[in-house]
Structure formats: structure tokens, C-alpha cells
Amino acid sequence: MKHHRNAGPRLASGAAWVAGLIVSGAACAHVFPQKQEPGAGATVAAPARIRILFDGPLEPAFTTLTVTDAAGKQVNTEKSKVDAQQPAIATLALPTLPAGHYTVHWAAVADDGHRTHGDYSFDVR
Numbered sequence: 397m398k399h400h401r402n403a404g405p406r407l408a409s410g411a412a413w414v415a416g417l418i419v420s421g422a423a424c425a426h427v428f429p430q431k432q433e434p435g436a437g438a439t440v441a442a443p444a445r446i447r448i449l450f451d452g453p454l455e456p457a458f459t460t461l462t463v464t465d466a467a468g469k470q471v472n473t474e475k476s477k478v479d480a481q482q483p484a485i486a487t488l489a490l491p492t493l494p495a496g497h498y499t500v501h502w503a504a505v506a507d508d509g510h511r512t513h514g515d516y517s518f519d520v521r
Contacts, residue, residue: 427452427484427506429514436516443520446476446488446500453483458505461488466497483507493520 433447434440446461461476476488486504498520503513 425452425506425508426510426512427454427504428512429502429504429516432500432516434518437518439519439521441521442493443490445490448486448500448502450484450486450504453507454478454486455505455507455509456483458503458511459486460501460503461486462501463488463490464499464501471498495520 427450429448430451431449433445434443446463448461456478459476459478461472462470463472465471471493472488472490474489476486479485479487486502496519497517499515499517501513501515503511505511
């Protein structure tokens with residue numbers, strides 16, 4: 397006579413393990429831009445500021461925005477800020493920019509400590 401083992405506890409523990417992976421993956425989130433002003437590839441009048449909305453809260457002490465011109469020279473003199481009321485938004489005040497090609501460089505640290513970075517360009521007419 398064959399005896400069949402009950403697979404129920406093994407399946408339950410496997411499901412718990414998978415659920416644990418999903419939850420821990422969500423806890424290790426990285427933040428990425430959802431909307432940029434001015435937008436990537438846009439041609440605009442000289443903007444007064446850069447504004448990036450990320451998909452999660454940012455750590456203000458480690459999140460930065462900088463802008464460089466076509467020669468690679470940094471044009472901003474102010475430091476970027478994370479909005480205290482909306483912690484997923486980083487802004488950077490800009491001096492009056494002459495016509496040209498500019499690149500926004502961003503480094504974002506999620507409130508859980510994970511860092512992402514990137515850049516995008518826009519043109520001032």
C-alpha cells in the first residue's frame with residue numbers, strides 16, 4: 397500500500413516564501429522620474445526652475461539636481477531642494493539661461509536609502 401504525503405504544509409510554506417520575496421522587493425524600491433519640467437527633449441523659453449516629480453518620497457540630504465550647458469559647465473548656482481510638503485518633488489532654481497542646449501543631471505535617493513541617477517536634455521530658444 398502507498399502512502400501519500402500531505403502537500404498542504406509544503407505548499408503553504410512555499411506560498412509564504414514567495415509572498416516574503418514580493419514584500420521584501422517592494423521594500424527595496426528605487427525612485428525614478430515620472431514627470432520633468434521642462435520635459436526631456438523640449439524646446440522652451442528660459443525656465444526659472446527645474447522640477448522633477450519622482451514615483452516615491454526622496455531623502456532630501458542626498459537628492460541632487462544640477463544643470464550643465466553644451467560645454468559641460470554647470471550653470472546653476474543654487475542647490476536643489478526636495479519639497480517638504482510633497483517629498484517626491486525635487487526642484488532647482490535657475491539663473492536666466494541664454495539660448496542653447498542644457499542637460500539636467502539628477503541623483504535621487506529614496507527614503508529607504510536606495511540611489512538612482514540619470515540625466516536628460518532640453519533646449520532654450
